[in-house]
Structures are given as C-alpha cells and as structure tokens.
Amino acid sequence: MDITFLGAAGGVTGSCHLVRVGDRRLLLDCGMFQGGREEEAHNRDPFPFDAAALDAVVLSHAHLDHSGRLPLLARRGFRGPVHATPATIDLARVLLRDAAHLQESDAERENRRRLRQGKGLVKPLFTADDVEAALRLFRPLDFDVPADILPGVRATLVPAGHILGAASIVLDLEEDGRRRRVAFSGDIGQDDSCMLPPPRPPDRADLVLLESTYGDRNHRARAATHEEIAGVLESAWEAGGNLFIPAFSIGRTQELLTLFAQHYDEWRLDRWLLFVDSPMAIQANTVHLRHDHLVREEARPLFAGRGLRERLPNLRETASTEESMRINSVRRGALVIAGSGMCTGGRILHHFRHNLWRRECRVMIVGYQGEGTLGRRLVDGAERVTIHGEEIRVAAGIHTIGGLSAHAGQDELAAWYGAIEGRPAVALVHGEARGREGLARRLSAAWGVQPTLPRAGELIAL
Ligand SMILES: [Zn+2]
Structure with a gap:
C-alpha cells in the first residue's frame, strides 16, 4: 500500500494523488493545473500511470483544480467509476461543460492567428465529447455512507464545508490482512460560512493529507x-x-x-x-x-x-x-x-x-x-x-473585502487536524511554500507532529 503525490504538491492546483492497494490503483482527484502559461502546459503532460489500467477515482469537489483533467483521463482510456457526492456531480457537469467550451473557443481563436502566421494548428486540451465521456463515469455517493468501491478499498465522504457537495475523503484500505486509514481533507471551508455547515474532521486516521492554502494566516473575523x-x-x-x-x-x-x-x-x-x-x-x-x-x-x-x-x-x-x-x-x-x-x-x-x-x-x-x-x-x-x-x-x-474566503484559515486547519484521534502522520498538500511551511510550524508547535511536505512524484508507503 502506498500513495504517490502527483499534483497540488508544492502548489495549489492540479490536485491528484495515486493510491495503490495490492494490484488496485485509484486516484484522489484529477485536477487541472491553473495559473500561468507554464503551469497550464503541464495539463498536456502524459499521466505518470496507465489511465486505462486505473480502477477508480474519488473526487473531493467540483472545482476545476480538482476535477479538470477527468475529461483527459476518459479520453486516454479510463473507464472506471468516478465517485462523488450528487451535488459535486451536478456542479462538475456545469463547470466541465463550460471549461470544454472555453478550451474549444480558445483553440479556435489561436488557430485563426496561427493560420495567418503559417504556423501549425493547436488542439483544445479537451472537447465537449471528452467531457460527456467523463460525466458518464460519475457514480453518486452520499455523505457518511461507507461504500466498498474496490476489493480492499472502502470510501466514506464527509462534509468539508468548502463549496456545495465538497467532501473530505476517508479511505479504509486492506492488503494481506493489514489495515490502514487515509484521510484526504480536500479543500476545507471556514467554520462560520453563512451558507454551509462547518467542515467535519474524521475521527481517526493513520495518514492525513491536509490542504494548506491559508496555512500561514487567518482571515479577518466574520x-x-x-x-x-x-x-x-x-x-x-x-x-x-x-x-x-x-x-x-x-x-x-x-x-x-x-x-x-x-x-x-x-x-x-x-x-x-x-x-x-x-x-x-x-x-x-x-x-x-x-x-x-x-x-x-x-x-x-x-x-x-x-x-x-x-x-x-x-x-x-x-x-x-x-x-x-x-x-x-x-x-x-x-x-x-x-x-x-x-x-x-x-x-x-x-x-x-x-x-x-x-x-x-x-x-x-x-x-x-x-x-x-x-x-x-x-x-x-x-x-x-x-x-x-x-x-x-x-x-x-x-x-x-478580505474575509470571505472559501478556505479555512490557519487556526481552523490546525483545529481540524487536532480533532483527529492520536495525532496521525500528516502530509501537507494544496499550498504554496508559505502556506505549507506556516502550517507545518503551527502543527508541530501545537501537536508535536513533523508534517511531510511532499513534492510531485514523491511516494509515502503505508
Ligand atoms: Zn476548491
């Protein structure tokens, strides 16, 4: 059993982590890299795994930096299920269709320019057809209903308070009689959002993957x-x-x-x-x-x-x-x-x-x-x-106006982790250097843990 960090490892976009249990492989999120041209060029990189041989995906929420490469995954041969809450599926449908439309019209505009310059043509990152192929793979999974999604893999989604349907993902894994629990925070919202209930940390875990977008600071009071x-x-x-x-x-x-x-x-x-x-x-x-x-x-x-x-x-x-x-x-x-x-x-x-x-x-x-x-x-x-x-x-x-973030601030992130029984090992993802290092110092001072700050491609054995 192990987990490999493939995106949002040292940055805040491209969320994607590969979990291996025996000969089964599943992804937590398959997000798009966003930001500058250089960052976005990575969306066209081949996946560092065989998409067709992948068994399942569990999606934390609809935002494109978590869901945006699912159409590519479908185009490259993935046919397994994508588990997500029903609200996430509905929002992903809206977001992914809009993204395909943008990709296609951007490519068209670029190609008109390239034709005039006598340059070769570009293809959109993905098309409306790719999106529909990905949407057909979605399988609804309600909050708090444990589901045996693969042999040796039970997934439970718990509310993360970030956007409608956003979940933290708890995976109970079993290989040769050994059991491990991995809890992936996804993006965690603020406790006092006017619209969504507060995020709910899992009761226990052996390894926690914790977001750290605002790991170095707190938001202005509500x-x-x-x-x-x-x-x-x-x-x-x-x-x-x-x-x-x-x-x-x-x-x-x-x-x-x-x-x-x-x-x-x-x-x-x-x-x-x-x-x-x-x-x-x-x-x-x-x-x-x-x-x-x-x-x-x-x-x-x-x-x-x-x-x-x-x-x-x-x-x-x-x-x-x-x-x-x-x-x-x-x-x-x-x-x-x-x-x-x-x-x-x-x-x-x-x-x-x-x-x-x-x-x-x-x-x-x-x-x-x-x-x-x-x-x-x-x-x-x-x-x-x-x-x-x-x-x-x-x-x-x-x-x-500074205080309306959909992400938890440092105090809330530290409290979310602190509520998990037994101070489990923790890897900080989804944060720039400042956020990750700030949260690492805070967790270590408050709870005496030494968080891992994984780079893309790094693997943690379970
Ligand atoms: Zn998000």
Missing part, C-alpha cells in the same frame, strides 16, 4: 467583514452610480446571495436592482436549490422552493446576452454580480467598459485576485486598464 460590506454598500449608494461585484459563479455568488438575504433590511438592499449576470451562476443557483438540504439550516429558506424570489424580490437572473446588455442602460442603483471572479473574462468586462470610467460607480472585490489578472491591477490601484483592446480610465472606487 463580523468585521460584514461591517465592511455594509460600509461599501452605503457609500456606493451615496455615490449615486452602480456597484459591481466580480465573483466566481459557483460558491461565491451563492454565498453573497445568502449574505444579502440575511442582511436585506439592515443593508437596505431593497433600494438596489440586484442582478446575477452569469449563465453559469444561474445554473449553479439551480443546483443549490436541488440540494438545499446541504446548506446550513438558517440559509435553507433561500434555496428552497421560491426562496430566492421571496427573500430577494428585486433579484434578476439575466441569462441571455440581450438581458445582460440591457443592464448597461442603468445609470444608477444597479448592483451586479458577474463573472469572472478575477476579471479575466466574462460579462464583468462589458460592465467595466461601460462603468469603470464613471467616478460615481464602485467595484467590490470579494475574492483572491491572482498575479497578473485585471482584478489584481484594480486592487493595486491602476489608473488605466485595457479591456477588450481598449484603454479605460479607472475613476470608479475600488473596495477590497
């Missing part, structure tokens, strides 16, 4: 974050223009809607025209409605029946391009949530072209903005930005 948001809403209204919130369509958008419903009167949201201007976010809203039993009890009325309509009567979900373009004629009082989360594409760019140069408008940044993205340039105070090839002056006010 109450202070809410006060900040209230302040931005008030000043945006006073300024007399529109307010734009770039947000990831899955997770962050629904969390914002939950917050808005909970503070509707207090934040005087009735005076705004609320828009969710993203086809993917609208589909994700529907997935949340279908799995409303997975959200926190307080948030459930919003995602049950006509909850969204009743709790946010001024909310409009604008799916079509025409409806989206009509928002451009609103000069004042529009509060628009639109993708993409880091302003690297999507409808938020159209809104920026129409509004960023207006000093009475405001932008509220609610998520992490990666190096080199338009969102990061706005946060850093750029006076001019280029959108769709056109230079735009930034006169609108830019506000950054």
Whole structure:
C-alpha cells in the first residue's frame, strides 16, 4: 500500500494523488493545473500511470483544480467509476461543460492567428465529447455512507464545508490482512460560512493529507467583514452610480446571495436592482436549490422552493446576452454580480467598459485576485486598464473585502487536524511554500507532529 503525490504538491492546483492497494490503483482527484502559461502546459503532460489500467477515482469537489483533467483521463482510456457526492456531480457537469467550451473557443481563436502566421494548428486540451465521456463515469455517493468501491478499498465522504457537495475523503484500505486509514481533507471551508455547515474532521486516521492554502494566516473575523460590506454598500449608494461585484459563479455568488438575504433590511438592499449576470451562476443557483438540504439550516429558506424570489424580490437572473446588455442602460442603483471572479473574462468586462470610467460607480472585490489578472491591477490601484483592446480610465472606487474566503484559515486547519484521534502522520498538500511551511510550524508547535511536505512524484508507503 502506498500513495504517490502527483499534483497540488508544492502548489495549489492540479490536485491528484495515486493510491495503490495490492494490484488496485485509484486516484484522489484529477485536477487541472491553473495559473500561468507554464503551469497550464503541464495539463498536456502524459499521466505518470496507465489511465486505462486505473480502477477508480474519488473526487473531493467540483472545482476545476480538482476535477479538470477527468475529461483527459476518459479520453486516454479510463473507464472506471468516478465517485462523488450528487451535488459535486451536478456542479462538475456545469463547470466541465463550460471549461470544454472555453478550451474549444480558445483553440479556435489561436488557430485563426496561427493560420495567418503559417504556423501549425493547436488542439483544445479537451472537447465537449471528452467531457460527456467523463460525466458518464460519475457514480453518486452520499455523505457518511461507507461504500466498498474496490476489493480492499472502502470510501466514506464527509462534509468539508468548502463549496456545495465538497467532501473530505476517508479511505479504509486492506492488503494481506493489514489495515490502514487515509484521510484526504480536500479543500476545507471556514467554520462560520453563512451558507454551509462547518467542515467535519474524521475521527481517526493513520495518514492525513491536509490542504494548506491559508496555512500561514487567518482571515479577518466574520463580523468585521460584514461591517465592511455594509460600509461599501452605503457609500456606493451615496455615490449615486452602480456597484459591481466580480465573483466566481459557483460558491461565491451563492454565498453573497445568502449574505444579502440575511442582511436585506439592515443593508437596505431593497433600494438596489440586484442582478446575477452569469449563465453559469444561474445554473449553479439551480443546483443549490436541488440540494438545499446541504446548506446550513438558517440559509435553507433561500434555496428552497421560491426562496430566492421571496427573500430577494428585486433579484434578476439575466441569462441571455440581450438581458445582460440591457443592464448597461442603468445609470444608477444597479448592483451586479458577474463573472469572472478575477476579471479575466466574462460579462464583468462589458460592465467595466461601460462603468469603470464613471467616478460615481464602485467595484467590490470579494475574492483572491491572482498575479497578473485585471482584478489584481484594480486592487493595486491602476489608473488605466485595457479591456477588450481598449484603454479605460479607472475613476470608479475600488473596495477590497478580505474575509470571505472559501478556505479555512490557519487556526481552523490546525483545529481540524487536532480533532483527529492520536495525532496521525500528516502530509501537507494544496499550498504554496508559505502556506505549507506556516502550517507545518503551527502543527508541530501545537501537536508535536513533523508534517511531510511532499513534492510531485514523491511516494509515502503505508
Ligand atoms: Zn476548491
């Protein structure tokens, strides 16, 4: 029995770990590398195992950095089951189809350029057909229901509180009468999310694979974050223009809607025209409605029946391009949530072209903005930005809200581990050097363990 770290080992994307039990092999996650060109080129590397000979995959959650290479796995011959919660399957369907569409249109655009330059053509990383082939392999597995997925492998999914359906994966392995339990955290959410119940650590394990995205720091307290948001809403209204919130369509958008419903009167949201201007976010809203039993009890009325309509009567979900373009004629009082989360594409760019140069408008940044993205340039105070090839002056006010992460901070990660019986061996994954080293120091000070910081390709025997 052993486990080999193949991705998110020294970085935060490409989550993928290979577990071997006797002659059986299974993967925990099969995620995409994201970030710069160099990072993303690794998505085209051959898998360091025979995809056709792989027996199963267990998927922690739908985010592409955990699920995004499943279409490639299917294309390269994998025919086994992909076990995931029903909500993860529904969200992965939305995300993977959208990703295929993007891959195909990016390749088309690149090929038009290459034709003009007389260069060879490129292929999309994967196609819509690859995605459908992968989706056919999904097998629903509910939380807390142990399943014997292979001889000698029992899998149990437990809530991880990160996005809807997100799980930590507990594997009970048996080989020649020897038993070992591996617990893979997946991505762990914050304890006090307004929408999801807190993550639940497994009771015991022999080896823990723990994420460490924010292993070196804590988030700003929830109450202070809410006060900040209230302040931005008030000043945006006073300024007399529109307010734009770039947000990831899955997770962050629904969390914002939950917050808005909970503070509707207090934040005087009735005076705004609320828009969710993203086809993917609208589909994700529907997935949340279908799995409303997975959200926190307080948030459930919003995602049950006509909850969204009743709790946010001024909310409009604008799916079509025409409806989206009509928002451009609103000069004042529009509060628009639109993708993409880091302003690297999507409808938020159209809104920026129409509004960023207006000093009475405001932008509220609610998520992490990666190096080199338009969102990061706005946060850093750029006076001019280029959108769709056109230079735009930034006169609108830019506000950054720090505390809304879908990831646990250092204290919460340390507490999650500390709740597991017997201080098991722990390997830190899904973190940059700072996050991993910060969490390693913290765990060692608090619990006296020496965490392993595996590199890609490294193996731990069980
Ligand atoms: Zn995630």
